[in-house]
Amino acid sequence: MKTILEGSRAVATTIKNIAPAVISAYPITPQTHIVENLAKFKADGLADFEYVITESEFAAISIVQGAVATGVRAYTATSSQGLLMMSEAIFNIAGMRLPVVMTCANRAISAPINIYNDQQDALTFRDAGWLMFFAEDVQEACDLHVLAYKVAEKLSLPVMVNMDGFILTHVVEPVDIPETKNIKKFLPPYQPEIYLDPKNPLTLGAYVGPQDYLEMRQALHQDIIDSEKTILEEMKNFQNIFGRKLSMVEYFGPKNPETIIVAMGSVIGTIREALDEFKNKTVGVLKITALRPLADKQIIKLLNSAKNIAILDKSISLGTEGILATEIRRTIKDKKIISFVAGLGGRDIKIETIKNIIKLTEEAKEEKTIFLRE
Amino acid sequence: MIEIRLHGLGGQGIVTAAEILATAFFYEGNFAQAVPLFGVERRGAPVEAFIREDKKIIRLRSQIYNPDKIIIFSDHQLILDIAQIGAKPTTEFFVYSDKSKEELSQKLKTKNIFVISKNELEKNIKNVRVINTAILSYFISQTKLASLSSINKAIKNKFSSEIATSNIEATKIGFQMTKK
Numbered sequence: 001m002k003t004i005l006e007g008s009r010a011v012a013t014t015i016k017n018i019a020p021a022v023i024s025a026y027p028i029t030p031q032t033h034i035v036e037n038l039a040k041f042k043a044d045g046l047a048d049f050e051y052v053i054t055e056s057e058f059a060a061i062s063i064v065q066g067a068v069a070t071g072v073r074a075y076t077a078t079s080s081q082g083l084l085m086m087s088e089a090i091f092n093i094a095g096m097r098l099p100v101v102m103t104c105a106n107r108a109i110s111a112p113i114n115i116y117n118d119q120q121d122a123l124t125f126r127d128a129g130w131l132m133f134f135a136e137d138v139q140e141a142c143d144l145h146v147l148a149y150k151v152a153e154k155l156s157l158p159v160m161v162n163m164d165g166f167i168l169t170h171v172v173e174p175v176d177i178p179e180t181k182n183i184k185k186f187l188p189p190y191q192p193e194i195y196l197d198p199k200n201p202l203t204l205g206a207y208v209g210p211q212d213y214l215e216m217r218q219a220l221h222q223d224i225i226d227s228e229k230t231i232l233e234e235m236k237n238f239q240n241i242f243g244r245k246l247s248m249v250e251y252f253g254p255k256n257p258e259t260i261i262v263a264m265g266s267v268i269g270t271i272r273e274a275l276d277e278f279k280n281k282t283v284g285v286l287k288i289t290a291l292r293p294l295a296d297k298q299i300i301k302l303l304n305s306a307k308n309i310a311i312l313d314k315s316i317s318l319g320t321e322g323i324l325a326t327e328i329r330r331t332i333k334d335k336k337i338i339s340f341v342a343g344l345g346g347r348d349i350k351i352e353t354i355k356n357i358i359k360l361t362e363e364a365k366e367e368k369t370i371f372l373r374e
Numbered sequence: 375m376i377e378i379r380l381h382g383l384g385g386q387g388i389v390t391a392a393e394i395l396a397t398a399f400f401y402e403g404n405f406a407q408a409v410p411l412f413g414v415e416r417r418g419a420p421v422e423a424f425i426r427e428d429k430k431i432i433r434l435r436s437q438i439y440n441p442d443k444i445i446i447f448s449d450h451q452l453i454l455d456i457a458q459i460g461a462k463p464t465t466e467f468f469v470y471s472d473k474s475k476e477e478l479s480q481k482l483k484t485k486n487i488f489v490i491s492k493n494e495l496e497k498n499i500k501n502v503r504v505i506n507t508a509i510l511s512y513f514i515s516q517t518k519l520a521s522l523s524s525i526n527k528a529i530k531n532k533f534s535s536e537i538a539t540s541n542i543e544a545t546k547i548g549f550q551m552t553k554k
Contacts, residue, residue, distance in 0.1 A: 006393070136473040137433075167435050172393045172408040174400055269433035348434040 002176050007138040007168045010104060010175045011077075014142040016047050018187065021072035024052035024063035028082040029115045030165035031105035035077055049075075052207075057082035061089040061102070067203050068098040071195030073149065076100075079165055080107035080121045087125070087277040090158075092306055094129025094220065096205045099152035099159075099190075101145065106265070106314075107165040108345040116346020117165040119265060123291075123315040123323045129220050131159040131227060132292040134264040136177045141168055143244055144289070146178045150187050150234050155227050156289030164266040164314075166346070178242060184236045186241045228293045248295040251302045253284020260303055260360055262286045262328055263312040267349050274354035281360055288324065296331045303328075308336045310361040314343045338364050342372040350374075375428040376519065377438045382447030385417040387506035390532070391447075392423035395510055397429040397528035398520040407432045420456055427519065443467060445513055447472055448490075454481050468513050470495070470505070475537040488516055491551065498547045506518065507541045508548030515549045522549050 005013070015023070018219060023042075025035040041047040050067075054060040060076050067074040076358060078086060083104055093100050104122045108114040122132060133148065133291050135141035141163040163169060196204060228248065235246040252272055253260070261271055268287045275283055286302055287296075303309060309332060313322025320326065325339035336343035338361045345350045353372055360370055378395070382388040389410045396408035404427050411422035424438040431544045441458045446457050449471035457467070465486060472494050473494040477484055490512050500506055507529060514520045522545060 004397050004406065167409070171435075172396050172406075174405060174434070266435050270435045271443055275432040348437050350439070351434070 001122070002174050005138070005177070006033065006170060006172050006298040007103075007141060007163065008170065009037050010138050010142050010177060011145060011163070011169075012037035012041065013177050014145050015075050016041050017178060018073070018075075018146065018182050019180070020049050020062065020075040022050045022052065022057035022067035022074040023058045023076065024054055024067070024074070024080070025076045026054050026057045026060045026082060028057070028079045030080040030107055030117070030138075030169045031077045031082070031103065032348060033169060034103060038062065038075075039131050046216070057085040058089065061086040061093070064100055064102070065089050065096075065098060068093075068100050069096070069196045071190070071192050071197070073153075073190045074100060075102065077105065079105040080109055081141060083121045083125065083170050083274065084109065087128075090130070091127060091128050092205060093158045095216075096108045097156040097220075099149075099156055101148045101152055101159050101161065103145070103305065104160050105160045105165040105169045106162050115165075117167050118314040118346070119155075119162065119164070119182040119342045120315040120344070122160060122162045125160070126292060126323065126327075129158070129224065130292065131157055131161065131224065131231075131290070133159065133290055134162045134288065135164075135168060136266060136268045136287060136289075138163075138168055138171060138173050139244070140246070140289075141179055142175060143238065143242065143246055146183055146186060146242075147231075147234055147238055147246060151227065151231055153187075153190050153192075155230055155232070156192075157223060157227060162265065167266045176244070182241050186238060224293050228290075228295055231293070239276075246289070247287075248289045248290040248293075248301060249298050251284055251287070252287070254281050256305045257284035258282040258304040258306060259310060259358060261310045261312055261357060262285050262288060262303075263326065263355070264288045264291065264324060265314070267312060267314070267343065270349055271349065271354050274351040278355070280358075291324075291327065294327055294331070299328065299331050303332055303335070306335065308338070308361045310340060310357050311339050312340045312342055312357060314341075316341050316344075323367070335365065336361075337367055339367075340372050341369060341370040375426055376443070377441045378425040378427070378443045378445065379438050380423040380425070380445045380447065380452050381419055383450065384419045384421050384452065386421070386447045388421045388447060388505070391445075391506040391510050392425050394507060394525065394528045394532060395513075395520070396425050396427075396496070397531060398514070398524035399425075401524040401527050404429060404492050405432050406473040411437065420453060422456070441515065443468065443513075445509065446470060447509060449478070451481075451490050454478075458482050458484075466517075468509070470509050488512075490548075494509070494551060495548065499538050499544050501544070503522070504541045504544035508544040509547035511548035512551050515551070522546075536538075
């Protein structure tokens with residue numbers, strides 16, 4: 001049933017319905033409302049999970065790591081500096097193949113300190129071995145969490161669900177919260193084969209020497225590539241049960257566009273609105289929902305007809321270019337790719353910004369990185 | 375699409391008012407979006423919130439630069455200066471103030487002003503914490519953008535019954551206030 005809720009409350013309600021056994025979190029802007037709502041559900045007797053208050057994000061993610069290692073479903077959420085503080089455990093969780101699901105309310109990284117939205121926090125972790133999804137709106141943020149648990153538990157891979165800080169965490173908009181009844185149909189109880197149990201002692205995350213380490217990293221790499229198949233299957237299952245479509249990548253626009261703008265997260269909405277307003281017949285937009293795994297073949301197919309590719313990043317690999325630009329460049333040959341870095345530290349991306357992107361892309365004689373101020 | 379901007383001071387319930395108004399639009403069967411202009415929350419600092427209402431899904435995520443309606447919860451000079459940025463010739467202002475319409479007209483450089491009488495509201499509403507919903511109900515009484523029952527339903531949805539009751543008493547008073 002459609003209701004209207006703040007994004008953070010919508011995600012917290014979805015997590016309550018997914019019913020993890022353990023939640024551990026440390027509050028940080030703009031993630032705060034998510035974990036506040038979850039703590040209140042627990043305090044009001046509306047949820048059964050164990051809510052562990054911690055003294056830091058490092059403790060929160062470590063508690064979640066430990067909880068999942070004992071064979072239960074768990075949850076945490078963070079942003080920016082909090083995510084950085086979790087980094088040691090984040091890499092460990094992937095290596096240990098623990099199906100942790102966490103939300104990152106995307107926010108800029110210090111210094112200079114800034115609490116507003118960009119995606120530098122999450123993008124910095126693209127090499128950590130987590131699957132990474134980015135939501136366009138509050139509905140997708142809720143739905144992607146449900147999908148995330150299914151995929152994570154099926155493949156023993158952790159998933160980070162990203163939603164733009166403030167823009168999605170603090171917006172009040174209509175949403176259909178995934179109900180417990182449907183979640184139960186989609187997501188079976190978590191019953192791993194291997195878990196920590198005093199009655200059956202074993203070691204997880206044991207020391208591995210030079211003779212096996214490379215193979216284990218390769219296996220993780222391959223499993224992330226192969227996860228595309230399961231994700232597509234589960235997106236279909238999700239649609240059958242919930243009636244809403246999810247895609248790893250999705251194209252909106254004319255059939256044979258000259259220019260395609262590629263982006264992730266809530267800015268997709270503004271781009272779609274801008275293209276509608278311009279009544280543009282030559283420009284389309286490619287939405288990347290899954291950064292890991294990156295659906296190379298689907299992306300190549302969708303970008304095939306365009307001459308110019310504009311990639312809009314809310315992050316940068318300092319000294320090179322926008323991070324998504326590098327990611328897409330790896331899949332695409334023989335096209336003019338312009339990397340736009342915009343929206344850093346909460347700089348507003350407007351319809352005029354999109355107009356600028358199209359103009360600068362079509363005018364550009366050579367590939368370059370452009371920092372968009374307006 | 376109708377774009378509305380709310381201005382006031384931290385602690386006046388601007389963000390809550392935005393949420394209630396958007397929820398009321400939703401109850402009217404429309405799409406709605408409310409979002410605060412993000413800041414580090416401080417009592418007394420300038421606060422802004424944006425509301426969009428449309429018959430179709432709202433995808434636009436940028437701030438509102440040229441609002442159709444502006445609701446001002448504090449006539450502090452700083453707020454009046456910020457609030458009028460980007461106003462169109464047709465933009466309507468709703469100002470909670472005990473200043474005259476002429477004086478506000480001069481300060482805001484427009485004649486499209488509805489004055490929400492601060493004296494009158496404060497005389498009738500003892501609980502200063504519910505002034506924000508009284509202002510909203512005056513706003514919808516003049517613009518007809520939502521019904522009073524939708525506003526009250528949004529209030530009941532948001533608050534516990536005790537707080538909802540005092541807000542609903544306030545919206546009744548705001549709704550019946552005469553136009554100035």
